[in-house]
Amino acid sequence: MIRGTRGRLVGLFRSSALLRNNSRIYNNYNRRRDVLVLKSLDHVRCYSAAVSAVKKLVDDVSLEIHTDIQAAAKEQSEVRNNAASTSNKESKTESEAAILSSSNALKHAYQENTGFGTRPIYLDMQATTPTDPRVLDTMMKFFTGLYGNPHSNTHAYGWETNKEIEKARKHVADLINADPKEIIFTSGATESNNTVVKGVARFYKKTKNHIITTRTEHKCVLEAARSMMNEGFEITFLSVDENGLIDLEDLKKNIRPTTCLVSVMAVNNEIGVLQPIKEIGEICRKNKVFFHTDAAQAYGKIPMDVNKMNIDLLSISSHKIYGPKGIGALYVRRRPRVRLEPLLSGGGQERGLRSGTLAPPLVAGFGEAARLMKQEYESDHKHITELSDRLTKGLLSVEHATLNGSPSHRYPGCVNVSFAYVEGESLLMALRDIALSSGSACTSASLEPSYVLHALGKDDALAHSSIRFGIGRFTTNEEVDYVIKAIVERVKYLRELSPLWEMVQEGIDLDSIQWSGH
Amino acid sequence: MGAVGPTRIEVLHLYKQLIKNSRLFNDYNFREFFLRRSRESFKANKHLNDSQAIIDCYNRGLEDLSVLKRQSIISQLYTFDKLVVEPLKGSR
Ligand SMILES: Cc1ncc(COP(=O)(O)O)c(C=O)c1O
Numbered sequence: 001m002i003r004g005t006r007g008r009l010v011g012l013f014r015s016s017a018l019l020r021n022n023s024r025i026y027n028n029y030n031r032r033r034d035v036l037v038l039k040s041l042d043h044v045r046c047y048s049a050a051v052s053a054v055k056k057l058v059d060d061v062s063l064e065i066h067t068d069i070q071a072a073a074k075e076q077s078e079v080r081n082n083a084a085s086t087s088n089k090e091s092k093t094e095s096e097a098a099i100l101s102s103s104n105a106l107k108h109a110y111q112e113n114t115g116f117g118t119r120p121i122y123l124d125m126q127a128t129t130p131t132d133p134r135v136l137d138t139m140m141k142f143f144t145g146l147y148g149n150p151h152s153n154t155h156a157y158g159w160e161t162n163k164e165i166e167k168a169r170k171h172v173a174d175l176i177n178a179d180p181k182e183i184i185f186t187s188g189a190t191e192s193n194n195t196v197v198k199g200v201a202r203f204y205k206k207t208k209n210h211i212i213t214t215r216t217e218h219k220c221v222l223e224a225a226r227s228m229m230n231e232g233f234e235i236t237f238l239s240v241d242e243n244g245l246i247d248l249e250d251l252k253k254n255i256r257p258t259t260c261l262v263s264v265m266a267v268n269n270e271i272g273v274l275q276p277i278k279e280i281g282e283i284c285r286k287n288k289v290f291f292h293t294d295a296a297q298a299y300g301k302i303p304m305d306v307n308k309m310n311i312d313l314l315s316i317s318s319h320k321i322y323g324p325k326g327i328g329a330l331y332v333r334r335r336p337r338v339r340l341e342p343l344l345s346g347g348g349q350e351r352g353l354r355s356g357t358l359a360p361p362l363v364a365g366f367g368e369a370a371r372l373m374k375q376e377y378e379s380d381h382k383h384i385t386e387l388s389d390r391l392t393k394g395l396l397s398v399e400h401a402t403l404n405g406s407p408s409h410r411y412p413g414c415v416n417v418s419f420a421y422v423e424g425e426s427l428l429m430a431l432r433d434i435a436l437s438s439g440s441a442c443t444s445a446s447l448e449p450s451y452v453l454h455a456l457g458k459d460d461a462l463a464h465s466s467i468r469f470g471i472g473r474f475t476t477n478e479e480v481d482y483v484i485k486a487i488v489e490r491v492k493y494l495r496e497l498s499p500l501w502e503m504v505q506e507g508i509d510l511d512s513i514q515w516s517g518h
Numbered sequence: 519m520g521a522v523g524p525t526r527i528e529v530l531h532l533y534k535q536l537i538k539n540s541r542l543f544n545d546y547n548f549r550e551f552f553l554r555r556s557r558e559s560f561k562a563n564k565h566l567n568d569s570q571a572i573i574d575c576y577n578r579g580l581e582d583l584s585v586l587k588r589q590s591i592i593s594q595l596y597t598f599d600k601l602v603v604e605p606l607k608g609s610r
Contacts, residue, residue: 119602
């Protein structure tokens with residue numbers, strides 16, 4: 001049962017009265033509950049002095065919720081250390097001892113700045129972006145009152161939500177000069193890509209059996225294409241040059257009468273390289289092949305126009321443009337009509353291409369994020385380009401640092417740099433105060449070198465020593481300066497520990513060495 | 519037309535309110551962004567002459583202000599550790 005002083009309870013009663021503001025349902029519900037509670041407390045009388053004392057008591061309850069991620073980070077590093085030390089006990093081989101000593105060295109490389117906070121700088125905008133507060137502001141009302149199902153067309157709850165959905169659809173379409181009717185909401189770019197690669201192929205499978213894509217696509221396109229092999233399709237994976245760009249002649253040569261789809265991403269998620277989308281679109285249109293582009297990293301960040309660029313299908317992800325996670329879209333051209341078989345069967349929502357009830361808060365947040373991308377385009381572009389130039393200049397001032405991917409055909413917000421003679425993973429561990437990634441989020445969990453950098457012809461060592469820096473709307477000058485300083489210092493420190501670096505300093509050509517063992 | 523635009527004092531007041539509410543964000547990146555954008559956009563529109571354009575701009579500013587008021591409160595309710603570039607004492 002409820003215990004406590006009478007004054008306290010009165011205070012609680014008063015503050016819950018404050019909570020019931022203008023919602024009739026909540027109001028009645030709460031009043032019924034409060035009355036029940038109070039009835040069980042024999043006679044409650046209001047003594048004004050006690051009430052004000054209690055009000056203070058209740059007001060003392062802190063409303064702030066603090067999230068301490070340091071604790072989580074510490075936990076993880078302990079787990080890692082324990083794993084390292086137990087394996088060390090089991091078999092103390094030379095290489096493991098070396099790993100241990102180098103991880104001790106890393107502790108020295110990472111110096112905490114006293115007098116400053118501890119949360120890392122976020123520089124991984126290709127993995128995901130922070131949700132813009134203006135986007136959250138749009139979403140809030142869907143959690144507090146606008147809860148109707150947008151597909152209910154018999155009452156006002158459905159209509160009002162549906163109106164917001166259509167508003168969002170228009171914002172999403174406007175950014176690529178599409179018609180709102182051509183936008184299908186999905187759960188993200190992964191679903192959009194799968195819908196296209198599998199859906200178009202399956203629809204045309206009676207007459208066509210060939211798909212063209214590239215080696216540097218996101219895993220979800222590569223894997224979807226690979227799974228179509230099992231359904232009897234032939235896939236051509238186009239190679240890229242050392243800049244990460246495909247060869248248009250190569251594309252032309254590979255188009256067959258049985259080709260149903262060409263899928264080339266607009267901006268690469270690891271190296272930021274921008275493919276010649278307009279030229280590819282022209283080639284595809286001329287050959288009457290559908291052209292799909294994965295624009296997860298490009299949408300809203302570089303100018304895109306589905307009509308000028310002859311794009312038939314385009315994948316979008318909301319969480320790359322400061323919107324909520326778990327939502328995205330697919331642009332499907334209506335004239336000339338692109339037909340595809342849906343992945344999901346059901347109620348026939350979204351032109352029958354993606355059944356299932358939409359998530360209005362996410363859709364509206366996504367729409368607002370798209371609107372903001374348009375509104376802020378000039379400002380964002382200027383800001384990101386400035387920071388990117390500053391960062392690139394700072395990082396390339398390090399000896400033997402190279403920019404991966406084309407220096408001219410790129411989105412400036414993604415900078416991928418290799419630091420020779422330093423292992424990327426060690427550097428990342430020494431950079432616990434900066435949130436970075438050594439490649440795409442999906443491959444960084446494994447220690448394999450990036451397949452994208454391999455496709456560019458980089459050797460294992462360089463692919464291993466690459467780090468991706470992602471700059472966005474919310475990145476500041478101060479952060480970039482901090483990052484440059486930290487990288488320069490720690491690359492120097494790690495190289496001093498490296499025997500390879502010593503040899504390089506002595507002028508020994510590493511390629512001339514015969515390595516023993518593996 | 520003859521629409522009456524906001525006075526100079528009203529515009530200045532809006533600017534000050536936007537800056538004040540931007541500063542209230544607990545999140546470093548959001549705070550810096552809204553400060554930068556508020557300054558930038560007022561500077562960019564400094565020489566607006568058309569009275570309808572001024573009214574539109576002013577009304578958009580008012581909407582932005584209400585978003586900032588709500589969201590700066592949310593930013594204070596759900597807080598996180600300070601970033602490594604943020605001084606701990608004497609920070610806003
Ligand atoms: C190029 C590209 N395509 C697809 C995706 C996946 O997007 P989503 O997380 O929305 O499924 C990503 C993000 O990781 C990406 O960078």
